[in-house]
Amino acid sequence: MSYEERGTWVYLLVTAGTWAAYAVVLLNRDGPLVDVTYKGALLWAIGLAIVGTVVARILVEVFTRGDQKTDERDRDVNRRGEYVAGTVLGVAMVGPLALTLAEARHFWNANAMYAAFVLAAVVGSVVKLVAYRRGF
Known part of the structure; x- marks a missing residue:
């Protein structure tokens, strides 16, 4: 597993984990x-998602051995994943915009925006991981 692939796993797990914890806190x-x-x-x-990603990425750097250099494939995988994530984010932000235009409560707007960002991060990370495992 490459250095960048490990970083993608970290980003995916921390982002999804903090969103899940947030949902549990709200529901309780x-x-x-x-x-x-x-x-x-x-x-x-x-x-916590930001700090957790940074700390986990540092721990990955400290505790993993091997090459930490990126190559052309890593750059292509990252570009593809970020392109898809940006597209998902753009489409998903239609929801919060519609809620705003409908004058929904701030609770729904804020949570829809957070969900859109999390969705984009998860989809982008999954696209990257699939590209690492199966290619383009």
């Missing part, structure tokens, strides 16, 4: 979902 709060206080949990989830 008392009262109707739209009335729960979500801002702190949302900011914590985003912050």
Whole structure:
């Protein structure tokens, strides 16, 4: 497994894990979902995803042996995955835009945006991992 592939796994697992933890925190709060206080949990989830990815990537660098250089294939895989992720993000952001135009509550707008970013990260990572395993 290449260095960049390990980094993609880290990004996928941390991003999906923090989103899942955020969802569990929200669902375990008392009262109707739209009335729960979500801002702190949302900011914590985003912050932990960023910090967790950085720390996990550093740990991968420290504890894995082997070549940490990227080659042309890594750049092509990354370009393809980021292109697909950007496309997914662009399409997925139609949902929060529609919610905004419909004057939905901030809770739904914020969570739809977060879900769009997570979806883009997950899809982009999966595309990269498939490209690493099966090629283009």
